[in-house]
Amino acid sequence: xxxxxxxxxxxxxxxxxxxxxxDEGHTVELAEDAAQAREIRERMKPDLVLLDIWMPDxxxxxxLKEWGATGRLTMPxxxxxxxxxxxxxxxxxxxxxxxxxxxxxTLQKLLRAVEQGLSWAAPRAAGAALQAASRxxxxxxxxxxxxxxxxxxxxxxxxxxxxxxxxxLQSFDLDRPLREARDLFEKSYFEFHLAREGGSMTxxxxxxxxxxxxxxxxxxxxxxxxxxxxxRRGGL
Numbered sequence: 001x002x003x004x005x006x007x008x009x010x011x012x013x014x015x016x017x018x019x020x021x022x023d024e025g026h027t028v029e030l031a032e033d034a035a036q037a038r039e040i041r042e043r044m045k046p047d048l049v050l051l052d053i054w055m056p057d058x059x060x061x062x063x064l065k066e067w068g069a070t071g072r073l074t075m076p077x078x079x080x081x082x083x084x085x086x087x088x089x090x091x092x093x094x095x096x097x098x099x100x101x102x103x104x105x106t107l108q109k110l111l112r113a114v115e116q117g118l119s120w121a122a123p124r125a126a127g128a129a130l131q132a133a134s135r136x137x138x139x140x141x142x143x144x145x146x147x148x149x150x151x152x153x154x155x156x157x158x159x160x161x162x163x164x165x166x167x168x169l170q171s172f173d174l175d176r177p178l179r180e181a182r183d184l185f186e187k188s189y190f191e192f193h194l195a196r197e198g199g200s201m202t203x204x205x206x207x208x209x210x211x212x213x214x215x216x217x218x219x220x221x222x223x224x225x226x227x228x229x230x231x232r233r234g235g236l
Contacts, residue, residue: 002027002118003046005037005044005049006021007032023199023200023202033056034057037063041072051078052079052081076117080100111202187223190222194226
C-alpha cells in the first residue's frame with residue numbers, strides 16, 4: 001500500500017488519522033510541524049501528504065508553496081483545516097493541493113479523498129518514469145491494446161476477494177458445549193472477513209455491523225490475529 005505523511009500539530013488528529021489509515025493497510029508517517037514534515041518528505045518520499053493549514057511557526061499553505069517552488073511537490077497533497085473558508089481552499093488548490101478537507105473530517109470523506117489522491121499519483125508517477133526513460137534512452141515495453149482485456153467495474157475486486165481469504169463454507173465440531181461452538185464460529189467468521197477486507201478494521205466493522213471499539217474488543221476476546229490479510233493486501 002501507500003506511504004502517507006500526516007502533518008498536524010494536534011496530537012489527537014495525528015493519532016486518529018494514523019489509526020484509520022493504518023487499518024487500511026497504509027504506512028503512516030507523522031509530523032507535528034513543518035520542520036518534521038520537510039525531514040520526513042526527504043527521507044520517506046511519501047505517496048500522499050495530509051497537511052494541516054493552521055500550524056505554529058510555518059503554516060501549511062507556506063509549506064505547500066515552498067515545496068512547489070523548490071520542485072518538491074512531486075506527491076499529491078490534501079489540505080486540512082478546522083477554520084477553512086472557500087478562499088483558503090481556492091488558495092490551497094492554486095498552489096498545488098488536490099483537495100481540501102474541513103475538520104472534523106468524516107471517515108467517508110477521508111477515505112474517498114485518500115483514494116482519489118492515490119489514483120491521481122499513479123498516472124503521474126508513470127508519466128515521470130516514461131520521461132526519465134526517454135531521457136536515458138531506455139525503452140519501455142507497452143502492451144498491445146488488442147491484447148488487453150477490459151473487465152467490468154468490480155470484476156477485479158471480486159476476483160481478489162474470492163481468492164483472498166478463507167472459504168465461507170467450513171465444518172465445525174458440534175459435539176461440544178454451545179459457548180465453545182459459538183466462539184469457534186465467531187472466530188472463523190471474523191477471520192474470514194478480515195482476510196476478505198485485507199485487514200481493514202474499518203471495512204470489517206461496516207460489514208459486520210459492529211462499532212470499531214466493540215470489534216477490537218471482540219477480536220481480542222476470541223484470540224483473532226488482527227493483522228490477518230494485511231500482508232496479502234500489501235503485496236497486491
